[in-house]
Amino acid sequence: MDSPMSGRASIRLTINGTAMELGCPPERILLDLLREDLNLTGTKRGCDLGTCGCCTVLLDGRPVLSCLTLARLAIGHDVTTIEGVTPATGLSPLQKAFVEHGATQCGFCTPGFIMTGTALLRDHPDASREEIERAISGNLCRCTGYLKIVEAIQAVGKETP
Amino acid sequence: MAAPEAPPTYRLIGTRIPYIEGPLKVTGRAEYTDDIKRPGQLIARLLRSPWPHARIRSIDVSAARAMPGVAAVLTGEKYPTPFGVLPITHDETAIAVGKVRYIGDIVAAVAAVDEATADRALQAIRVDVEVLPEYTDPKTGVEKVAEPIHARGLNGTNIQKEVVQHFGDVDAAFAQAHASVRVRGSYAGVTHAFTEPMATIAEATPDGRLTVWSATQVPHYLHRALSEVLGIPMHRIRVIKPEVGGGFGGKSDPLPHEIACAALSLETGRPVKILFDREDVFVTNHGRHPTQNDVRIAVDAGGKILAYDIEALIDGGAWSSFGTVTTYYNGVLSMGPYRVPNFRYRGRRVYTTKPPSGAMRAHGGTNIRYSIELGLDELAEQLHLDPFDLRERNALPPHSTTVNQFRITSTSFVKCLKAARERSGWDDKFRKLPYGRGVGLGCGFYISGSNSPIHFTPKMPQCTVHLKADMDGGIAVHCMQADIGQGSNTLLAVIVAEVVGVDLDRVHVVRVDSDVSPVDIGSYSSRVTFMMGNAARRAGESLRDQLLAAAARVTGYPPEKLVVGHEKIEVRHRPDISISYIDALHAAMERSGALLASGAYTSPPMGGDFKGARAGTAPAYSFAAYVAEVDVDVETGIYKVEKVWAAFDCGRALNRLAVEGQIEGSIHMGLGQLMGETMNYRGSRLMNPSLLEYKIPTPQQMPQVECLLVGDDDPEGPFGGKEAGEGPLIATLPAAGNALYDAVGVRFHELPITPEKVVRGIELRQQSGKSWKGVS
Numbered sequence: 001m002d003s004p005m006s007g008r009a010s011i012r013l014t015i016n017g018t019a020m021e022l023g024c025p026p027e028r029i030l031l032d033l034l035r036e037d038l039n040l041t042g043t044k045r046g047c048d049l050g051t052c053g054c055c056t057v058l059l060d061g062r063p064v065l066s067c068l069t070l071a072r073l074a075i076g077h078d079v080t081t082i083e084g085v086t087p088a089t090g091l092s093p094l095q096k097a098f099v100e101h102g103a104t105q106c107g108f109c110t111p112g113f114i115m116t117g118t119a120l121l122r123d124h125p126d127a128s129r130e131e132i133e134r135a136i137s138g139n140l141c142r143c144t145g146y147l148k149i150v151e152a153i154q155a156v157g158k159e160t161p
Numbered sequence: 162m163a164a165p166e167a168p169p170t171y172r173l174i175g176t177r178i179p180y181i182e183g184p185l186k187v188t189g190r191a192e193y194t195d196d197i198k199r200p201g202q203l204i205a206r207l208l209r210s211p212w213p214h215a216r217i218r219s220i221d222v223s224a225a226r227a228m229p230g231v232a233a234v235l236t237g238e239k240y241p242t243p244f245g246v247l248p249i250t251h252d253e254t255a256i257a258v259g260k261v262r263y264i265g266d267i268v269a270a271v272a273a274v275d276e277a278t279a280d281r282a283l284q285a286i287r288v289d290v291e292v293l294p295e296y297t298d299p300k301t302g303v304e305k306v307a308e309p310i311h312a313r314g315l316n317g318t319n320i321q322k323e324v325v326q327h328f329g330d331v332d333a334a335f336a337q338a339h340a341s342v343r344v345r346g347s348y349a350g351v352t353h354a355f356t357e358p359m360a361t362i363a364e365a366t367p368d369g370r371l372t373v374w375s376a377t378q379v380p381h382y383l384h385r386a387l388s389e390v391l392g393i394p395m396h397r398i399r400v401i402k403p404e405v406g407g408g409f410g411g412k413s414d415p416l417p418h419e420i421a422c423a424a425l426s427l428e429t430g431r432p433v434k435i436l437f438d439r440e441d442v443f444v445t446n447h448g449r450h451p452t453q454n455d456v457r458i459a460v461d462a463g464g465k466i467l468a469y470d471i472e473a474l475i476d477g478g479a480w481s482s483f484g485t486v487t488t489y490y491n492g493v494l495s496m497g498p499y500r501v502p503n504f505r506y507r508g509r510r511v512y513t514t515k516p517p518s519g520a521m522r523a524h525g526g527t528n529i530r531y532s533i534e535l536g537l538d539e540l541a542e543q544l545h546l547d548p549f550d551l552r553e554r555n556a557l558p559p560h561s562t563t564v565n566q567f568r569i570t571s572t573s574f575v576k577c578l579k580a581a582r583e584r585s586g587w588d589d590k591f592r593k594l595p596y597g598r599g600v601g602l603g604c605g606f607y608i609s610g611s612n613s614p615i616h617f618t619p620k621m622p623q624c625t626v627h628l629k630a631d632m633d634g635g636i637a638v639h640c641m642q643a644d645i646g647q648g649s650n651t652l653l654a655v656i657v658a659e660v661v662g663v664d665l666d667r668v669h670v671v672r673v674d675s676d677v678s679p680v681d682i683g684s685y686s687s688r689v690t691f692m693m694g695n696a697a698r699r700a701g702e703s704l705r706d707q708l709l710a711a712a713a714r715v716t717g718y719p720p721e722k723l724v725v726g727h728e729k730i731e732v733r734h735r736p737d738i739s740i741s742y743i744d745a746l747h748a749a750m751e752r753s754g755a756l757l758a759s760g761a762y763t764s765p766p767m768g769g770d771f772k773g774a775r776a777g778t779a780p781a782y783s784f785a786a787y788v789a790e791v792d793v794d795v796e797t798g799i800y801k802v803e804k805v806w807a808a809f810d811c812g813r814a815l816n817r818l819a820v821e822g823q824i825e826g827s828i829h830m831g832l833g834q835l836m837g838e839t840m841n842y843r844g845s846r847l848m849n850p851s852l853l854e855y856k857i858p859t860p861q862q863m864p865q866v867e868c869l870l871v872g873d874d875d876p877e878g879p880f881g882g883k884e885a886g887e888g889p890l891i892a893t894l895p896a897a898g899n900a901l902y903d904a905v906g907v908r909f910h911e912l913p914i915t916p917e918k919v920v921r922g923i924e925l926r927q928q929s930g931k932s933w934k935g936v937s
Contacts, residue, residue, distance in 0.1 A: 041196040042189020044406075046356045047439040051852040054356055082189035091184060099183035102818040105826065106646025107186025108357040108406025114187060133860040140852060142354050142407050143646050144822060145829030146860040 013074045015040075016084030024071050031055045031066040034081060042082035042111050046140070053139030056112035057081045063116045065138075082111035085118050093156045094118055101152040105143030112139045117153045125157045132157075168813070168873070172727065173659045174880045177818035181651045181665065182404070182644075191404045194360035194376045199432035202362065203232050205425050206279035207418060207435070208269040208286050209444065210261035213297075213514035213845035214310065215290035217259060220269060224285040230278035233428040234286070235270045240424050244386045246379075246414040246519075247615060250321070250481035252311055255390055255420035261290070262310050262479035263514050264846050265444030267417050272425040272433045295845045299453075299476045299511035310479065310512040319512040321477050322488040324773060328564040329503030334468035338459035342539045345455050346532035347911040350476065350840035351833065352448030353521055354857050357406020358437040359416065359445065363423035365430060372399045375419050378408040378643050379683030380673050385616065386415030387423055395675075402673035408645040409830070410520035411447050413685040414482055418445075443850035447519030448840065449527065450487055450510070451476040456532040464544050464551040468503035469495055473529065475510040475518075482519035484510045489776030490525020495533055496563045496777065497606035498574045498784050499555035504564050514845045520685060522830060523890040526607050528912075534603045534895030535908055547591070548602045548899070549582050552786070566769035570781055571875040571883070574606070577786035577808035580869040585788035585806040592903060596934040597793045601899025604786045605891030608779035609875075609884035610688030612764045622761035623688070624696040625679035628657060628704050631755040634743050636661065636704070638670045642681040642693045647886050648819035649689045653697050655816065656879060660701030661708070662725035663742055679759070687884035690815065691780060692762045694879030699760025707756050711749035712740045765877075781875045783888035784810040789864070789896035793904045795923055798916030800904070802832055802864040802897050809889055810872035813881035821868045824889040828866055831893030833857045837913045906933025 011024045015038070024033060031048075034040040034057070043066060046054030050068040057066045058080035059073075085092055091099065094117050104110040113136060120127055120135040127135065132153050133146070141149060185191040222234040237258035243251040256267050269286050273279035293308045302310075302319030310319050335341060361375040371393060377383050380400045388395045405412060418435055426433040437445070457470040473491040477484045492506030541551040553575060561569045581602070582588070590600045614623050627639040638657055644650040654668040671677065681693055709720040712730040716723070716738065724733050731739035740748075749756055768778040786808045793800040807824050814820040837856055841848045849855045874881025894912070902908050907922035927937060 039198075041192075044189075044193070044357070045195060045436075046358065046406075047852055049439060049851055049853065051439070052356055086188040091187060095184070095187040098187045099179045102177075102179065102822045104180065104183055104186045105648070105822055106355070106357065106407040107182075107191050107404060108193060108355075108646075110186050111189040137859050137861065140354075140356060140857060142356055142409070142830070142857060143826045145825035145827075145866070146863050147825045147866060148822060150860060 011072060011075045013076065014078045016080060026072060028071040029067060030069040030071045030074055033071040034066060040081050040083055044108055044111055046108065053112045053116065054109050056115040056139060058115055058119055061119060063119050082114055085114065093159065094121065094153065097152040097156045101148045101155065103144060103148040103152040109139060109141045113141065113149055121153065121157055127157055129154065168881065171659055171880065173655050173665065174815050175813060175817065178651060178655055178816045179818065180648055181654050181670065193357055193404045193406055194362060194374050195436050197362055197374055197403065199362060199364055202432035202434050203272040203274060203429060204276045204279050205270055205272045205422055205433050205435040206276065206283055207267050207421065208283045210257065210264060210266040210268050212261055212290060212292055213264050213295035214293040215261050216293060217257065217261065218289040218291060221287040222269060225271060225282040228278065228282050228285060230274040231271060231282045232431065233272045233425050234282065235421065235424055235428060240390050240420065242390045244390050244415060245481055246382060246483055247481065247485055250485055252313060252481050253417055255417045255424060263516050265516055266479065267421060270421040270425055272429055295514045297513055297515065297842065297845050299474050299513060302511040302513060303509060310514060314512060320509050321481055321512050322485045322510045324488045324492060324506065324508045326492060326565065326773065327505045331468045331470050331503045331505040334503040335459045338467050339462040340540060340543050341457060341459040342536045343457045344532040344536040344910055346528060348452040348528040349913060350448055350451035350518060351521065351838045352443065352446055352840055352855065353409040353411035354852065354855065355407025355409055355411060358439065358442050359412065359418065360436045361419045361422040362432060362434045363426035364432040365426040370397050370399060371423060371427065372401065373419065373423055374401045374403055376405050376412055377402055378405065378413040378645050378685060380641055380643060380675060381680050381682050382615065383415045383419055384675050387420060390420050391423060391427065400675040402643055405643065405645040408684065409522040410524055410685065412645070413520050413683065414447055416445065439852060440850045443847060443855065444516045446478065446516035447482055449521040450518040452491065452528045454491065454529055454532050456536055458533065458536045458540060460540055464540065464546050464554060466499055466501055466555050469501050471495060471506045471529065473508040475508065476515070477510045477512050478515045478517035479512065480517035482517050483524065486776060487525050489773055491529050493565060493777035494526035495529050496565055496567055497557050497569065497782055498572065498604055499552065500557050502564055515842060516847060522827065523607060523887040526605070526891050527894065530605050530891045531894045531898060531912070535898055535910065538899045538902065539908065549578055549587065552604055553578050566774065567778060568767045570877065571812060571873060572782070572784050573810035573872045574784040574786065576871040577784055577810050580871045581786040581788045581806050581808040584867060584869055587788060596936040597795050597904055599900045599903025600788055600790045601896050601901070601903055602786065602788055603892040603895030603899060605888060606782050606784045607884065607888030607891060608686055608777060609781040609783055610691040610764065610779050611686035612767055612778040612780060613775040614682050621680065622763040624681040624692040625759060625761045626693065626696040626700040627679050628700045628758040629755055630704060630746055632747065632750060634667055634746060636663065636668045638668060639678045640681050640693060641673050641675065641678040642689050643673060643684040645684050647684065647823060648816060649684070649693060651819065652690060652816055653693060656694055656697040657701045660698055661705050663728055687887045690882055690884055691878055694815070694882060695762040696760045698879050700758050701760070703760060704756060704758035707749050707758065708745045712745040715740055715748050780877055781812070781883045783884050785888055785892040787892035787896040789900040791897060791900040791904050793901065793919060795905060798919030800901065800919060801862065804865040805893065805896065806867050806869060807889065808869040808871055809885065811870065811885035812872045812875035812878045812883035814870045815880055815882040817870065820870060820885045823885045824868050825866050827889035828893045829858055829863060831890045832862070832897065835894045835897050835912060835914060836862070837915060839913055906931060
């Protein structure tokens with residue numbers, strides 16, 4: 001059985017602000033490392049093919065599809081997951097806006113959208129509707145029709161001074 | 162006539178209430194099936210048939226079984242009991258027995274220590290088959306065939322179900338008609354494309370019990386199917402529904418992999434998990450049926466509908482699934498929102514060697530509605546009537562009966578028409594926008610909960626809700642209704658809080674668990690708001706009455722003089738005299754401890770007494786009138802629906818935020834089917850089993866949506882509410898289809914309407930010499 005502690009070459013990376021050294025076979029995919037080895041199950045597996053965006057995490061602050069990312073590509077880098085953008089108590093402004101605007105229905109795609117939206121708002125708090133639509137176009141949602149997602153992201157951007 | 166009484170107002174009902182589990186979903190803390198890990202769990206993988214149709218001669222699993230790390234290999238003969246969602250069409254097995262019937266049919270199931278080992282084991286299985294003819298076109302399946310896909314096909318054909326109905330006298334109506342129209346509609350299959358792949362964990366334990374966690378919309382039917390196929394009494398099976406990442410009908414059948422997973426756990430004595438990849442999800446399908454329909458509509462000189470004459474040929478794929486219902490629905494769901502005095506229908510659903518079709522959001526009501534609404538638009542043009550006027554004069558009146566004996570109670574359809582017409586600026590736009598731009602009207606109606614439970618034994622309510630209020634002041638709610646993202650947990654909590662008069666955070670909706678949740682028959686047929694809502698209201702009232710009785714003992718006022726306030730019980734018209742909720746609760750608990758309350762809902766008897774009379778009967782119906790505005794690039798055929806004015810009658814909108822979400826999501830899904838989604842088959846093989854090749858609309862393709870919630874209270878709905886989960890999809894497609902006609906003068910009767918078809922349609926119009934809006 002593959003295990004992070006199986007003694008194979010270990011990797012060093014930072015996950016949600018914590019420096020880690022983990023056993024990791026060369027073919028290990030970042031999504032598997034997060035979900036299966038580290039139990040960070042907030043990152044969702046929607047397709048394993050890079051088509052749905054449910055597994056979006058941040059690599060050095062930029063959204064990547066963890067199902068298409070070899071864990072070894074994260075060596076020496078910062079990985080941020082949904083667990084890493086969630087405050088110890090309460091919700092981030094974007095998370096709060098998703099709840100209040102009804103931008104989450106079944107919720108399965110939501111962590112991915114929160115990651116994409118968090119990165120967008122950090123760099124472009126004043127993102128226009130078109131920019132938001134472009135930014136989230138790699139994340140699929142089948143419940144909301146995207147309208148309330150765009151609305152929630154825009155609402156947080158507007159609040160940001 | 163006396164002025165109608167103003168509808169009551171409520172503290173929570175009718176406001177915008179964010180989902181109670183929202184904070185868990187936005188933080189990744191909501192628990193879906195694949196997030197659960199059981200100690201020592203094995204991973205299951207399925208061997209799927211590469212043949213569309215074949216007789217299994219032998220399966221050699223010896224090499225697979227001998228592989229290190231492989232715990233069990235199962236083939237079909239161990240659990241051959243057939244099952245299916247409808248008791249009358251049990252034609253599936255957990256694993257194929259004797260034959261495979263589509264590319265993707267399950268041939269064997271392996272449980273191993275990890276996925277890689279399970280996959281290697283699958284490759285070591287040798288299957289010897291006799292290849293049988295494939296049947297891809299339902300047209301050929303209506304005749305006698307060499308090798309019927311199922312022995313149950315009618316008279317040696319592949320027909321799974323044929324429905325013939327005739328009410329009134331259709332031929333006489335056509336003979337006296339002033340005008341008529343014929344629409345031959347063609348609809349590609351589409352699928353749900355929910356984001357969470359199916360997943361199941363099964364754990365057989367030494368106490369003789371089996372626990373199954375599964376991504377299901379209908380825990381109760383899964384519970385029954387597990388029991389029937391595995392031969393274990395229901396009380397020794399525990400079904401748990403974690404969060405479900407979307408369903409839209411695709412997780413409403415009990416599915417073979419769920420049973421195979423449980424069988425592997427029984428075989429190994431260990432927990433077994435199965436997680437679908439995207440291709441598994443696509444070939445499991447159960448999406449909307451590829452359909453051909455042929456619809457004739459007759460009207461009198463004033464545009465009054467005289468008759469419908471409808472034929473439908475429905476491609477069922479390899480299993481029955483909900484298909485018998487589908488076959489009825491493709492006819493009878495044309496019985497609203499208009500009065501149709503004469504009606505004839507012949508529908509046939511035919512097995513093919515393709516992935517099974519089944520129930521998908523607005524099941525059975527979508528394709529037929531598109532054909533009818535395009536036909537009515539054409540008739541309005543023939544008669545020089547505005548499409549709104551034609552529809553308004555045909556509206557089914559409230560409290561009426563259709564020709565096939567559907568009981569219609571509330572309808573605010575005329576209000577929907579008025580709202581959509583006014584808000585969209587219709588009268589300034591219709592036929593007045595420049596070439597390439599257009600508006601269209603599409604209408605719809607849908608059942609608010611199937612009146613017929615699928616199982617009639619034992620006789621029991623369609624929904625039961627239990628409440629427990631203990632000394633902490635919290636109220637635990639138990640019910641087997643399945644929240645799959647539509648917000649039913651929130652509605653359940655809201656109703657209880659409203660009735661008992663407490664803050665929403667006192668109410669905890671307990672995760673569905675058959676050990677403690679009383680039966681509700683699940684999230685399908687848009688039944689939850691209506692049926693669960695009524696059961697929850699009754700349970701709340703029962704709890705409230707216990708509190709009132711206790712408050713009466715404490716205050717000395719009789720219970721009938723007491724009313725529920727916010728977190729208190731007060732004397733009617735004397736709010737200065739009150740007792741807090743907590744004090745009333747504790748007083749009520751003195752004798753017997755925690756309070757228990759129960760409420761149930763059973764729909765009233767309805768429908769005619771002919772064969773199939775129950776199909777389509779519902780305790781209420783939703784109504785819709787949508788206007789779509791579309792912009793077409795006439796050179797490339799690329800078009801965008803710019804805006805949809807969605808006037809919808811769900812009775813009272815109990816949670817406006819959730820209703821808007823259902824409407825917006827429905828419009829997204831409806832436009833997907835209209836604009837491009839296609840289950841693309843070459844022969845029997847699905848060519849696009851991924852979300853890259855099966856394209857759902859992007860954020861950029863979404864129109865603006867204005868929700869016009871104009872419904873009046875339904876007399877039997879909880880707080881006047883009706884469904885909003887499926888009905889909102891239906892009107893989307895014809896509104897946009899009719900808008901395309903207004904834009905470019907072409908009626909598109911074949912879905913999806915791709916840009917190529919738009920360009921071709923414009924060319925054909927030009928060749929026919931017909932000019933449109935001054936453009937030839």
